[in-house]
Amino acid sequence: MVIQLWExxxxxxxxxxxxxxxxINLTYLTLLITSLPSILNYIRKNAVFDxxxxxxxxxxxxxxxxxxxxxxxxxxxxxxxALLKLYxxxxxxxxxxxGSRDSTLxxxxxxxxxxxxxxxxxxxxxAAAVRGIYRSTLLPFDKLIVVDKNNGGKSDALNCGVNIxxxxxxCSVDADSxxxxxxxxxVVKPFIEDSTRVVASGGIVRIVDGCEVENGxxxxxxLSKKWLPTFQVNEYLxxxxxxxxxxxxxxxxxxxxxxxGLFDKKTLIKCGGFRTDSxxxxxxxxxxxxxxxxxxxxxxxxVFVPDPVCWTEAPKDLKTLSRxxxxxxxxxxDTMKLHRKMLFNPRYGVIGxxxxxxxxxxxxxxxxxxxxxxxxVLLSFYLHIVDVYFFILFLVVAVIYGIFLSIGAILxxxxxxxxxxxxxxITRLIAFAFIENLGYRQMTAWWRxxxxxxxxxxxxxxGAMNRSGFDSKSEKSPAAR
Amino acid sequence: xxxxIVSLSVAVLISIVIALSLFVLTRKIARWFLxxxxxxxxxxxxxEFYALILADTEMSAxxxxxxxxxxxxxxxxxxxxxxxxVGKSVLLKLVKEINGExxxxxxxxxxxxxxxxxxxIELRDHRWWKRADxxxxxxxxxxxxxxxxxxxxxxxxxxTVRIKALEAGLEIGGPEILPxxxxxxxxxxxxxxxxxxxxxxxxxxxSDSMILSLLNSKKKDLRxxxxxxxxxxxxxSSVPQLVNIxxxxxxDEAAYALQALSFIEDPRAIPAALQALDTGTxxxxxxxxxxxxxLGETDAVPSISPxxxxxxxxxxxxxxxxxxxxxxxxxxxxxxxxxxxxxxxQRASMQVLDELKIGVDExxxxxxx
Numbered sequence: 001m002v003i004q005l006w007e008x009x010x011x012x013x014x015x016x017x018x019x020x021x022x023x024i025n026l027t028y029l030t031l032l033i034t035s036l037p038s039i040l041n042y043i044r045k046n047a048v049f050d051x052x053x054x055x056x057x058x059x060x061x062x063x064x065x066x067x068x069x070x071x072x073x074x075x076x077x078x079x080x081x082a083l084l085k086l087y088x089x090x091x092x093x094x095x096x097x098x099g100s101r102d103s104t105l106x107x108x109x110x111x112x113x114x115x116x117x118x119x120x121x122x123x124x125x126x127a128a129a130v131r132g133i134y135r136s137t138l139l140p141f142d143k144l145i146v147v148d149k150n151n152g153g154k155s156d157a158l159n160c161g162v163n164i165x166x167x168x169x170x171c172s173v174d175a176d177s178x179x180x181x182x183x184x185x186x187v188v189k190p191f192i193e194d195s196t197r198v199v200a201s202g203g204i205v206r207i208v209d210g211c212e213v214e215n216g217x218x219x220x221x222x223l224s225k226k227w228l229p230t231f232q233v234n235e236y237l238x239x240x241x242x243x244x245x246x247x248x249x250x251x252x253x254x255x256x257x258x259x260x261g262l263f264d265k266k267t268l269i270k271c272g273g274f275r276t277d278s279x280x281x282x283x284x285x286x287x288x289x290x291x292x293x294x295x296x297x298x299x300x301x302x303v304f305v306p307d308p309v310c311w312t313e314a315p316k317d318l319k320t321l322s323r324x325x326x327x328x329x330x331x332x333x334d335t336m337k338l339h340r341k342m343l344f345n346p347r348y349g350v351i352g353x354x355x356x357x358x359x360x361x362x363x364x365x366x367x368x369x370x371x372x373x374x375x376x377v378l379l380s381f382y383l384h385i386v387d388v389y390f391f392i393l394f395l396v397v398a399v400i401y402g403i404f405l406s407i408g409a410i411l412x413x414x415x416x417x418x419x420x421x422x423x424x425x426i427t428r429l430i431a432f433a434f435i436e437n438l439g440y441r442q443m444t445a446w447w448r449x450x451x452x453x454x455x456x457x458x459x460x461x462x463g464a465m466n467r468s469g470f471d472s473k474s475e476k477s478p479a480a481r
Numbered sequence: 482x483x484x485x486i487v488s489l490s491v492a493v494l495i496s497i498v499i500a501l502s503l504f505v506l507t508r509k510i511a512r513w514f515l516x517x518x519x520x521x522x523x524x525x526x527x528x529e530f531y532a533l534i535l536a537d538t539e540m541s542a543x544x545x546x547x548x549x550x551x552x553x554x555x556x557x558x559x560x561x562x563x564x565x566x567v568g569k570s571v572l573l574k575l576v577k578e579i580n581g582e583x584x585x586x587x588x589x590x591x592x593x594x595x596x597x598x599x600x601x602i603e604l605r606d607h608r609w610w611k612r613a614d615x616x617x618x619x620x621x622x623x624x625x626x627x628x629x630x631x632x633x634x635x636x637x638x639x640x641t642v643r644i645k646a647l648e649a650g651l652e653i654g655g656p657e658i659l660p661x662x663x664x665x666x667x668x669x670x671x672x673x674x675x676x677x678x679x680x681x682x683x684x685x686x687x688s689d690s691m692i693l694s695l696l697n698s699k700k701k702d703l704r705x706x707x708x709x710x711x712x713x714x715x716x717x718s719s720v721p722q723l724v725n726i727x728x729x730x731x732x733d734e735a736a737y738a739l740q741a742l743s744f745i746e747d748p749r750a751i752p753a754a755l756q757a758l759d760t761g762t763x764x765x766x767x768x769x770x771x772x773x774x775x776l777g778e779t780d781a782v783p784s785i786s787p788x789x790x791x792x793x794x795x796x797x798x799x800x801x802x803x804x805x806x807x808x809x810x811x812x813x814x815x816x817x818x819x820x821x822x823x824x825x826x827q828r829a830s831m832q833v834l835d836e837l838k839i840g841v842d843e844x845x846x847x848x849x850x
Contacts, residue, residue: 044610048617048641057675058713115839118831120801122794137839193640195671400494407501430502 007385010376017373018394024362025401031246032408038249039241039306039416046307051185054192055087061191062090063184063262064165068157069095069175073102077111079175082216084143088184092143095175096161099128099151108146112136119145119164125273127160128152154258155274155281162273165265172282174259178208178218178311186308187262190301197301199267200289202256203308204240206419207233211311218311223425228321229314230432231440237409237429241306241416248304252355254290256302258282260310267293267300278338279460280331287339290351307417322447329367329451330459336360367448374442399437406433569596569618576621591622604630609639616642620649628653635665643667644676656684660691669702677706678713685714696722705737712741720747727753727769732762739768743775751778758784763793770796774803774811782810789818789826797829805833 054060065083069076076095083093097105108114114134127149134146149160162170169191173179183203190198210224224230247253258281271285271292278284286302293300315321336343336359343360345352380386410429413419420426569591576587591597596618603615604627616634619627631653634646643666650662659681666673681688693716695707708726711719719741726738727750739757742750750772757769758781770788773781785807788800801818804811818830 045641048610048613048645053675053679057678059671059675059678059709061671117835117839118828119835120794120798120825120828120832135835135839135841139840142841192672192675193670397490397494400498404494404498404501407498411501411504 003383003385006379006383010380010385013372013376017369020369021394021398024366025405027358027362028242028405032242032405032412034249035242035245036412038245039412042306043416049189051087051182051189054185054188055089060088060090061169061188061195062092062167063088063169063171063188064161064167064265065091065093065171065173065184066158066161066165067093067095067173067175068098068154068161069100069104070098070151070154070157071100071102071104072175073100073104073107076104076175077107078216080108080112080144082178083173084141085181085216086179086184087182088188090167091184092145092165092167094145094147094161094165096147096149096157098149098153098157105146105148109134112141112144112146113138114144114146121164123163124269125159125162126276127156127163130160130164133164153276155276155278158281159273159276162265162268168265169262170265170268171262172258172260173310174312176313177205177259178213178216179260180309180311181217183260183308183310184262187260187305190303190305191262191264194301197299198303199264199293199300200256200261200286201303201305202244202253202261203305203310204244205236205257205259205310205312207236207314208311209314209316213311218309221419222422223420223428224314226316227432228316228318230428231436232314232321234406234409234429234432234436237413238406240304241412242405242409244304245306247355248302250350250354251301252350253302253304254287254351254355254359255283256286256304257310259312260308277460278331278334279327280335283331284335284338287335287342287351287356291339291342291348294348294351309419318443321444322450325444325447326451326454329364329448330455332359332364333452333455336364364452367445368452370442370445371449402437402441403433406436569594572596573618573621588622588624592624597622597624597627600624601627601630604634609637609642612637612639612642613645616645616649620645620652623653625653628658632658632662632665635662636667638667640670640672644673647677648680651680651684656687656691659684659688660694663691663695663703663706664698664700666703669700669706674706674709678710681710689714689716689718692716693719693722696726701734704734708734708737708741712737712744715745717745717747720745720749724750724753728756732765735761736764736768739765739772743768743772746775748776748778751776751781754778755781755784758788763791763796766791766793766796767799770799770803774799774806777806777808779807779810782807782814785811786814786818789814789829790824794825794829797825798832801829801833804830805837 065086067079067083072079080093080095095108097108113136115137116132117135119133129150131148131150134148136142136144145164147160147164149157152160158172161172169188171184171187187201187203190201207224207229208218209226209229210222212219212222223233244253244255261282267289268285271289273285274281275284275288289302315324336356339356342348342352342356344357348356377386377391407430410426410433414426420429572587572591572594576584579587600615600618601624603611604619606612606615612634616631619631628650631646631649634642635650637643637646647662647666650658663677669677681692692707692710692714695703696711696719698704698707708723711723723738723742723745727735727742729735735757739750739754742754754769754772754776757765758773761769766788770785773785782804785800785803788796789804791797791800801815804815815830815834818824818826819834821827
């Protein structure tokens with residue numbers, strides 16, 4: 001009786017998984033296919049686009065780079081120096097010391113010759129109390145503003161930065177990330193080309209592990225010799241070069257990475273800024289922007305630009321990686337829950353009918369389907385009711401399809417930006433596209449499922465991220481939040 | 482049956498994966514070993530060849546044509562299908578470096594090779610990048626016969642092509658045809674404005690009256706562009722018209738006009754700026770206060786000082802910046818306001834006094850367009 005019941009359940013579940021598998025892979029394939037012409041078109045435009053025109057022009061929109069900093073005493077000076085050297089004439093750098101417990105503020109005061117000043121600003125977004133605003137007395141650092149405030153978290157610090165920023169556009173940057181010198185010129189381009197419609201744009205985030213970093217800039221690009229960062233390079237390529245480019249092409253982009261995103265300040269304020277009680281504040285903000293602007297029936301665009309690069313450090317141990325994936329998944333569920341009325345709601349156009357359902361069905365539920373599938377298979381083997389041939393073939397199709405998508409993303413990277421000059425690196429990436437199916441994918445699925453349960457339990461912590469710092473010549477960087 | 486279908490799918494997928502992997506790797510390795518060598522060789526040979534032809538001023542068109550034919554037939558030189566492409570790109574590079582008779586000869590050579598006709602055909606290509614390349618080429622080579630076709634592309638659906646057509650049109654037809662081209666633009670985005678400013682830069686003297694005429698255009702974007710350009714070029718002759726716009730009903734254009742006037746620094750703008758302080762939007766008020774500060778109009782102090790308590794923070798700060806530039810009377814008001822406790826006027830005044838103290842010229846941020 002139990003076996004019969006199990007057989008029935010197994011049959012139903014197998015059918016469900018098959019349909020799910022076909023749908024998810026068709027979606028990924030469509031994204032891959034739509035990405036290619038978009039990227040090629042972008043590269044062709046770049047070939048005739050003179051970025052010096054933006055650099056020289058008095059008409060280029062002003063940008064305030066917002067850098068929330070919490071206990072960053074070891075790396076903050078170098079980060080600020082690198083940001084002040086970015087190629088952009090109409091720029092100010094606003095560093096928000098979010099109640100650091102170490103000597104982050106003191107180090108900035110001493111190094112940049114900061115003095116406390118008055119600054120008039122409107123508290124358009126709610127944020128923790130500002131303790132002081134500092135400016136440099138030294139001419140080379142006149143574009144630097146340091147805000148000291150009570151601790152309120154990253155979103156709170158960003159909101160405070162938005163209030164103080166005097167530019168038309170605000171760019172959120174993580175203190176522990178590295179922007180390429182021309183990243184701002186590239187990410188601002190959509191705002192210049194379509195100034196009336198573009199409200200946000202984001203650049204690509206790449207893994208810095210293995211690269212040679214000097215004075216806050218990436219000198220040469222290499223793949224890490226370690227396994228975990230290499231797996232993540234493949235994941236990032238899939239996510240950014242196929243996923244985000246594809247969604248951006250149909251104005252369905254729901255995420256702009258918190259590590260590097262450019263927003264129209266007025267729109268950001270109008271939509272309420274960064275949510276302080278959200279774990280995935282970057283995705284939540286972009287989804288909210290879509291929601292509000294669609295409700296207002298405004299003609300707008302949220303754009304992904306595939307080549308302004310923000311380099312970030314990847315978790316190098318399983319514990320840190322598990323915490324990161326757990327948090328990402330909690331953030332995703334939180335966003336889905338907050339904006340659930342958009343799901344399959346034609347009022348929200350592409351977002352309501354395609355992007356939101358994609359994130360809900362494939363990104364949010366996906367890990368649960370993957371893990372329950374494994375459990376079902378193991379139980380079916382135990383009860384001897386599995387069609388072994390069919391199972392093996394299905395497994396092989398699934399794995400090879402996954403490899404196909406990964407290699408598609410590597411091909412796209414190699415065909416377009418080819419940032420990894422050494423053929424050995426590309427060979428390794430292809431090899432890792434095969435290996436990742438033998439445990440890594442299942443492991444990340446488990447962490448995400450665990451994140452889902454943690455969300456239900458009400459866990460709201462960020463989880464410490466152990467980072468070792470970029471610069472081979474510098475000392476080890478501190479632990480971030 | 483199901484088994485067969487799934488087996489076939491597996492086989493197809495495996496083949497695709499292997500093929501893709503091989504393609505990626507082969508491409509990478511090939512690029513690594515060959516690309517640099519190949520392109521350098523082709524370019525250096527072609528450069529040598531064209532330099533030879535260009536140097537021989539006695540060479541007739543027929544002889545050049547014969548040489549080009551030989552070049553196309555000679556497989557050992559470089560691949561036949563690449564001949565025209567590489568040759569053309571070398572010529573385009575050369576015209577940037579040569580002048581006088583040599584330049585004219587290079588342009589003739591371009592026509593003789595049949596490149597001009599090909600470029601004109603490519604102007605109708607469905608791919609925007611082909612149209613953009615073709616129109617740039619015709620501009621660089623000053624192919625006068627193609628002017629009409631180039632002008633048609635000023636209203637192309639792609640912005641990059643439009644900008645390239647503007648550049649090429651100016652190159653071929655000179656600054657006289659600029660008004661026609663600008664009026665033909667279907668939309669004027671910020672990117673177009675930035676490029677137009679760049680294109681017009683060498684022709685500013687001749688184009689002043691043309692830009693002035695754009696102030697009467699029916700297109701709002703064009704009027705905005707004209708105001709910005711007149712400001713950037715500090716056109717004194719445009720002051721009466723800009724003053725009119727600053728006092729007109731359109732608040733958006735008024736703000737731009739006040740901004741342009743603050744670049745020109747002409748005292749005829751003072752009445753319009755004073756009027757804007759009472760009637761304008763926050764943006765207009767901001768620009769008007771800055772203009773008065775820029776002109777050093779000390780009589781405006783009583784009109785500006787109430788704006789230190791305006792509801793808009795940008796207006797308060799610009800008022801403080803303006804007062805800081807209006808001599809003792811302005812500064813004393815700032816210092817008195819700085820003594821008030823916790824008021825918006827105090828915060829704005831303190832900010833500007835601090836900026837003066839530490840030597841930061843924050844006022845430049847207010848002069849953004």
